[in-house]
Amino acid sequence: MHLVLVGTSHHHAPVELRERVAFDREHAAALAKELGEAVCLSTCNRTELYVVAEDAEDAERRTVAALAEVEPALYRLRDQAAALHLFRVAAGLDSLVPGEGEILGQVRAAYEAGSPGQLLDRVFRQALHAGRKVRAQTAIGESPASVSSAAAALAEQVFGDLDGCRILLIGVGKVGEQAARNLRTRGAEIVLTANSKTDRGELEAELARADVVVSSTSSPGYVLDALTVERARKGRQLLFIDLAVPRDLDPAIHELDGCYLYDIDDLEAIVSETLAGRRGEAARAEAIVAAEAEKFHAWQASLDVVPAIASLRAHAEEIREAELRKAEGVLGRLDETQRRAVESMTSQIVNKLLHLPTVRMKQAAVSADGVIYAEAVRHLFGLGEDER
């Protein structure tokens, strides 16, 4: 059996091409079913089809046909390379932002919606395991990777738990809204969304109650100056996030005791630093993923020899039982304890004799000699000859 992967991603195709093969969950499940033992992973950054078949060429042809609209941008991988790719995807190493966590859930959803057999089941389970392991053992996904999430993380550095934290949102720019949404998901609440029509008195009154101010207007001048802030805040700590260009908030606010002002450049510098950190962690993550891929390879290779090992053990057990039956006359005189001791001893002889050949066959399987060894064992012990 071969694992075949055909797909495209943000590395190979722009969004105009990717959107042609972006499938919703139902469509992806239907496509996987159509292809047989298959899983379709379709996200905004990639569409990949994982198919298991005896005939890899044929499976690849059918899969390429299913994604024919973007054929020039397709990549094709097989067996260990395909598994390694999936492990990297699940670990977030192939993502636009290294280490992003959403992909792990998307891989799980694709696996659950697909039609996996034994091999796909194993490779997807191991990919999910590799993804979780990378998250647990490296810091690749710990730091924020966008300006809006950096703003929320900064608020946590000042206030800790954001539950009940009050946000004053000035202006309704896209990034500002994203930052506010990020803060809200961590428990903060928006007390006022101010715009150019908002009364100045109301703005200052809310400033007195707010913990975080997020500003993203298109105002040509400062919306808040240091004097207003000092008057309104009454000694309380305040975090200001200025996402506007030109800036909305007077830089002198940062000089006030207990006030912290971050503009778009500050946030971008922080994000760039955290992304550098993620890239540093990626090297450790790659090592984890490579080790998991190696384990998968060993398992897949063992599939070649497992039937031969099972036949050999069944054959040996058959002989053992037949010999015990032959000796029934003598054994009949033994009491139950002695009889059990003889059975146990014969089992142990069989197990010990077969242990080393079993281990050697599995080792040979990993080094690609599995089929030869399996054939040799079948030939030497006459396994399966009765059926022929």
Next chain:
Amino acid sequence: MAELLFWPALLLYGEAAVGYFGDARRPGLAGRVATWGVRLGWLVQTALLAVQAAREDGFPWGTWAGSLNLFVWLVVGAYLIWGCRGAYRLLGLVVMPLAAALLIVARAGGGTAVGTRSHYSNLFLVLHVGLVLVAFAGFTLASALSALYLWQERRLKRRATTILRRPAPSLATLDRLAARTVAFSLPPLTLGIAVGLEQLIRRGDRVDAVVVTTLVTWAAWLAYLVLRVNGWSGRRAAYVALAGFVLVIVVRLALPVTHFA
């Protein structure tokens, strides 16, 4: 036996101090190794104190150096409450070098050996020395939290780009924990001083410099709490805590000159 336990304890505290330094530069393994150093070191020092207690008829830490040994144990024990959590590892940068240094001083003064005796009663020593040391250990931890607050605040003010790569506890958490630690530590100090003063009056001893400094220290930490109730927090409160800690150090270092002389 006590000698055999001192060196492993010191080595483990030293290892923890170096480990926390490494963790500050590159968070990860060094921090975990350091935390284990603290845990094991504290257990070894506990064994050292147990040996000292077993070999003595009375309170074995009644001397200046002995009390310093007990003080180190209390500080590290208090640190262990939070220090094992990843975000608080940075506290170890302040606490563990101090613990290792004070343990060396305690040994130099004979505080880690057995056979030291005091002319005071056991009950008095347990109450006076024990309570004052518990309070001082709490103040040391509160000061470390305040130092961490000032460091974190400075990073926010300087807009350090690494602030989210190496996150520390939030300002609000550090501020709250420091205040809570002081609030828990002041009552033992008050009681410990009261017991000491009662003994001083009963024996007709003179008020020495350490007694005065200890009273000033008590007043400083009380002022810290009063100021907090009146709205002082953040950077200003952290500076007051550090000033209080300077007094704690003065009291500790002045002890051999006067109080136990």
